[in-house]
Amino acid sequence: xxxxxxxxxxxxxxxxxxxxxxxxxxxxxxxxxxxxxxxxxxxxxxxxxxxxxxxxxxxxxxxxxxxxxxxxxxxxxxxxxxxxxxxxxxxxxxxxxxxxxxxxxxxxx
Amino acid sequence: xxxxxxxxxxxxxxxxxxxxxxxxxxxxxxxxxxxxxxxxxxxxxxxxxxxxxxxxxxxxxxxxxxxxxxxxxxxxxxxxxxxxxxxxxxxxxxxxxxxxxxxxxxxxxxxxxxxxxxxxxxxxxxxxxxxxxxxxxxxxxxxxxxxxxxxxxxxxxxxxxxxxxxxxxxxxxxxxxxxxxxxxxxxxxxxxxxxxxxxxxxxxxxxxxxxxxxxxxxxxxxxxxxxxxxxxxxxxxxxxxx
Numbered sequence: 001x002x003x004x005x006x007x008x009x010x011x012x013x014x015x016x017x018x019x020x021x022x023x024x025x026x027x028x029x030x031x032x033x034x035x036x037x038x039x040x041x042x043x044x045x046x047x048x049x050x051x052x053x054x055x056x057x058x059x060x061x062x063x064x065x066x067x068x069x070x071x072x073x074x075x076x077x078x079x080x081x082x083x084x085x086x087x088x089x090x091x092x093x094x095x096x097x098x099x100x101x102x103x104x105x106x107x108x109x
Numbered sequence: 110x111x112x113x114x115x116x117x118x119x120x121x122x123x124x125x126x127x128x129x130x131x132x133x134x135x136x137x138x139x140x141x142x143x144x145x146x147x148x149x150x151x152x153x154x155x156x157x158x159x160x161x162x163x164x165x166x167x168x169x170x171x172x173x174x175x176x177x178x179x180x181x182x183x184x185x186x187x188x189x190x191x192x193x194x195x196x197x198x199x200x201x202x203x204x205x206x207x208x209x210x211x212x213x214x215x216x217x218x219x220x221x222x223x224x225x226x227x228x229x230x231x232x233x234x235x236x237x238x239x240x241x242x243x244x245x246x247x248x249x250x251x252x253x254x255x256x257x258x259x260x261x262x263x264x265x266x267x268x269x270x271x272x273x274x275x276x277x278x279x280x281x282x283x284x285x286x287x288x289x290x291x292x293x294x295x296x297x298x299x300x301x302x303x304x305x306x307x308x309x310x311x312x313x314x315x316x317x318x319x320x321x322x323x324x325x326x327x328x329x330x331x332x333x334x335x336x337x338x339x340x341x342x343x344x345x346x347x348x349x350x351x
Contacts, residue, residue, distance in 0.1 A: 001309055
């Protein structure tokens with residue numbers, strides 16, 4: 001159900017996420033305390049390779065990490081196994097990538 | 110006037126693979142009485158058809174494990190005074206294994222998983238050759254020594270929630286044994302074994318809850334062994350060897 005390959009993917013995605021979470025919290029605090037409004041935030045993010053890369057990587061790491069974590073929960077607590085479990089994992093990852101990717105595109109493009 | 114012998118209230122699970130229930134017996138309390146003494150007393154004095162398993166009675170053979178007041182324990186070394194709850198014991202077969210009858214659990218799935226994990230020594234020399242020299246305090250030998258005293262009692266397997274939730278999971282005992290062999294320089298099947306323990310039912314399924322370590326009667330820490338296998342598998346994966 002959770003091979004070493006998936007285990008490693010989850011650990012690496014966690015490793016990637018840890019500094020990004022801290023970075024995101026810092027950005028949130030700066031934006032809120034600095035009193036930036038939506039237009040000012042978008043002014044900084046639109047066309048920015050840095051913010052696109054930062055949040056794009058964040059979405060990718062979250063999609064991998066959450067899909068594998070939910071895979072374990074669904075297998076253990078709902079008894080889903082085999083092909084159904086694989087489909088669930090890929091669908092979760094694709095869904096998170098799609099919705100997260102749309103959000104990143106909305107502030108960067 | 111003679112003092113009355115205090116009595117223990119002992120509920121023992123009686124049944125078969127199709128189902129069963131607890132039957133309560135009154136057992137005379139004695140000093141230094143073990144849970145296995147209690148079960149033996151019931152079998153000899155109240156229920157001759159009671160099925161249970163034991164052999165050495167000194168904590169070496171690993172055959173007398175049962176669930177005592179909700180926890181898996183080796184019954185021959187478990188004193189009643191340490192586990193009785195208000196003079197009451199509840200004794201059942203081990204969790205996570207099929208029941209044969211009464212207190213006897215079927216250990217086939219447990220040992221089948223040892224085979225699936227390739228948790229058996231693969232010698233690289235014949236008896237005609239010189240024995241290999243092992244440096245006793247090398248890091249590998251120290252890691253193997255820390256996990257070697259397993260008596261195959263299946264207490265850790267019964268204590269493991271990951272096994273309960275995922276019957277395909279190899280479990281702490283098989284993986285702990287695999288870890289000792291992965292650290293044995295005499296073993297010739299380490300690459301194959303690593304593949305076996307890194308698969309779908311392998312070490313990646315351990316949630317590090319440490320139920321195995323909390324219940325192991327020999328004080329081993331299978332969680333640490335499994336963490337070692339995870340590290341070993343991750344390194345092999347990153348180097349393209351898995």
